[in-house]
Every structure is written in structure tokens, then in C-alpha cells.
Amino acid sequence: MPTAANLVILCGLLIGLVYGAVGLLSGFCMMSSLRGWWAQGDSRLVRSYALAMGVAIAATQLLAVRDVVDLGKSIYLQPTFSVPLMFVGGVLFGYGMVLSNGCGSRALVLLGRGNLRSLVVVIVLGVAAQMTLKGLIAPGRIAVLQWTQMTVSITSLPALVAKFGVSEAFARSLAAPVVSAALIIFAFAHAPFQRAWGQIAAGLIVGLLVAAGWYATGHLGADDFNPTPVTSLTFVAPIADTLQYMMLSTGLTLNFGIVTVAGVFVGSLVTALATHRFHWEGYHSPSHMLRSISGAVLMGAGGAMALGCSVGQGLTGLSTLSFGSLVAVAGIMLGTGIGLRGALRVRPLASTSA
Numbered sequence: 001m002p003t004a005a006n007l008v009i010l011c012g013l014l015i016g017l018v019y020g021a022v023g024l025l026s027g028f029c030m031m032s033s034l035r036g037w038w039a040q041g042d043s044r045l046v047r048s049y050a051l052a053m054g055v056a057i058a059a060t061q062l063l064a065v066r067d068v069v070d071l072g073k074s075i076y077l078q079p080t081f082s083v084p085l086m087f088v089g090g091v092l093f094g095y096g097m098v099l100s101n102g103c104g105s106r107a108l109v110l111l112g113r114g115n116l117r118s119l120v121v122v123i124v125l126g127v128a129a130q131m132t133l134k135g136l137i138a139p140g141r142i143a144v145l146q147w148t149q150m151t152v153s154i155t156s157l158p159a160l161v162a163k164f165g166v167s168e169a170f171a172r173s174l175a176a177p178v179v180s181a182a183l184i185i186f187a188f189a190h191a192p193f194q195r196a197w198g199q200i201a202a203g204l205i206v207g208l209l210v211a212a213g214w215y216a217t218g219h220l221g222a223d224d225f226n227p228t229p230v231t232s233l234t235f236v237a238p239i240a241d242t243l244q245y246m247m248l249s250t251g252l253t254l255n256f257g258i259v260t261v262a263g264v265f266v267g268s269l270v271t272a273l274a275t276h277r278f279h280w281e282g283y284h285s286p287s288h289m290l291r292s293i294s295g296a297v298l299m300g301a302g303g304a305m306a307l308g309c310s311v312g313q314g315l316t317g318l319s320t321l322s323f324g325s326l327v328a329v330a331g332i333m334l335g336t337g338i339g340l341r342g343a344l345r346v347r348p349l350a351s352t353s354a
Contacts, residue, residue: 016263055207089305090331098339099295112268128300234312
């Protein structure tokens with residue numbers, strides 16, 4: 001009979017495989033969504049992202065209401081965190097996302113399609129994240145964290161609603177449907193999106209994958225003697241962990257994040273080969289490579305500071321209705337906006353698809 005840890009590993013791999021396939025077929029990506037909406041007037045991708053967020057919130061909060069998963073054990077609902085660090089980290093991640101023309105998860109998907117630019121992004125992002133979490137930059141991050149961290153008694157929207165004298169379960173039952181419904185209504189309040197069956201499917205599937213990750217780590221991995229950290233889809237720290245595991249696997253153990261990263265790559269690769277979308281791509285110039293590397297550094301460092309990326313905070317974090325995740329996502333949105341439309345707008349390079 002498989003152990004709880006093995007079940008979590010298997011689920012992480014399956015979730016990654018599905019995410020990789022869906023990401024390749026649909027182009028699911030926060031940066032691409034915002035660029036299409038703000039620069040091109042096409043909001044179908046951003047509505048797919050909103051649908052994924054709405055589904056993730058509804059499904060995740062249902063798991064919490066039924067006591068299947070204790071979301072309070074996740075990093076997103078810890079009472080002590082640094083608002084400035086998470087916000088600035090989000091800004092850095094968002095701007096880096098524009099420089100690299102996609103987030104970490106998108107880079108993994110495109111790498112499976114043969115995009116060698118994404119190989120550079122994944123490696124540099126992982127190194128920068130590890131430097132910020134445990135390496136040369138870590139002392140500075142920790143110093144800022146200790147200087148700016150605060151302890152709060154209310155970490156999420158359901159906790160705020162519960163302050164009015166209702167139970168936590170009832171508070172979730174009130175808050176989650178309102179937020180989820182607003183996002184889903186926004187998604188479908190657009191005729192072109194209503195006809196975009198591929199984008200609708202992508203939003204539904206990715207949202208359910210977030211809930212599946214919570215179920216795998218928070219329920220299947222709930223071993224009294226060797227519990228699995230409660231988490232779901234996120235990519236900055238897992239990419240860093242994956243690089244470390246590939247180099248120093250002796251003495252290290254596989255975890256949900258590492259196998260999810262591997263699954264995303266393999267799922268994209270298999271889908272690309274099966275649909276004849278695989279083709280090699282590289283950099284067009286040294287300046288193109290320098291821009292991509294700079295973006296990866298900002299994403300790795302910023303994502304480590306913000307405790308997540310456009311998926312880790314934008315979907316998984318927000319599925320807990322965490323106020324801290326809202327701060328991080330606000331920073332990511334601002335950084336992306338600066339890169340796409342602000343004074344520091346990143347000029348598009350010719351013949352660049354990712």
C-alpha cells in the first residue's frame with residue numbers, strides 16, 4: 001500500500017502533467033493575459049485567468065468548510081508577515097515577468113515546446129530564488145523581514161467575517177461564494193469569451209488543479225508522523241528546489257513542488273510532440289538574452305520575497321482568501337503594469353513569441 005508521501009508525489013506529478021498540457025494548448029499565463037487586455041484589447045485570456053481564480057476559490061473553500069484541508073497550515077495564512085517585503089517582491093516579480101515575456105510556469109511550458117530561451121529563464125530564476133531564500137541575498141531579505149514584519153489577528157476574508165460573531169465555516173460559506181461569483185461573472189460577461197471553449201476549459205481545469213493540490217498535500221499528505229507541507233500550485237521555490245535536487249539529489253527527498261515542476265515540463269513536451277507544436281527557438285540577439293536574464297533574476301528574487309508567483313500567489317494564495325496574498329498580487333499587477341504601460345515600459349522585441 002502506498003504511503004502518504006508517495007500518494008502526494010504521484011498527485012503532484014499528475015497535476016503537473018495536466019497543467020503542462022493545458023498551459024501549452026491554451027496559452028494560460030497572467031502576463032500574456034494582461035498584455036492582451038491592456039495592449040491589444042483582447043480580454044479572453046484574462047477572463048480565463050479570472051475563471052480559474054473563481055473556481056480555485058470556490059473549490060478550495062469548500063474543502064476547508066468540510067474540514068478536508070486545514071488551510072491555516074499553509075504559508076499564506078500565517079499571522080506574521082511583512083507587507084512591504086511582499087509588495088515590493090510582487091512588483092519585482094511582475095516587472096521581471098514582462099522582461100522575460102512570461103512567468104516561471106509559462107517558461108516551463110514553453111521549454112517543453114523547445115524554447116531554449118525558457119531554459120535560461122528557468123535556470124536563472126531558480127538560482128536567483130535560491131540565493132534569496134538561502135544564499136547570498138538571504139541575510140538582507142531576513143533583515144528586512146525582521147524589521148518590517150507584523151503580526152495580525154485577521155489573516156483572511158473569512159476570518160474578518162467571523163469577527164461579526166459567526167462561525168468560521170459559516171464565514172467561509174458567506175465570503176467564498178461572493179468573491180467566486182464576482183470573478184466568474186466577470187469572466188462570462190464578455191461575448192467572445194463565451195464562445196472561447198478552449199479558454200473556458202483552461203480556466204476550469206486550472207482552478208480545479210489548485211484545489212487538487214490542496215487536497216493532495218492537506219488531506220492525502222496528512223500523516224501524523226511525517227506530515228506533508230500544506231500547499232498547492234506554485235513555481236518559484238519549487239523551481240529552485242528542483243535545480244538543487246538535480247545537482248545534489250543524494251540526501252534530498254522528492255516533494256510535491258519538485259514533481260509538479262517536472263510534470264509541467266513533461267506534460268508540455270508530450271503535448272507539443274503529439275500536436276506537432278515542438279520546434280526549437282533561441283535568442284535573437286545578446287540584448288534579448290540580457291533582458292531575459294534580467295527578468296528571470298527579478299522573478300526569482302521577487303517571487304521569493306513575495307512568497308509566490310503569479311500562480312503561487314495569484315491563484316493558490318488567493319484561493320485561501322488571504323490578505324497577504326492580496327498584497328503580493330497587487331504588487332505583481334503593479335509591476336506588470338509598469339512593464340507594459342508605465343514610464344519604464346518594456347519595448348517589444350521583433351520576432352519574439354515568448
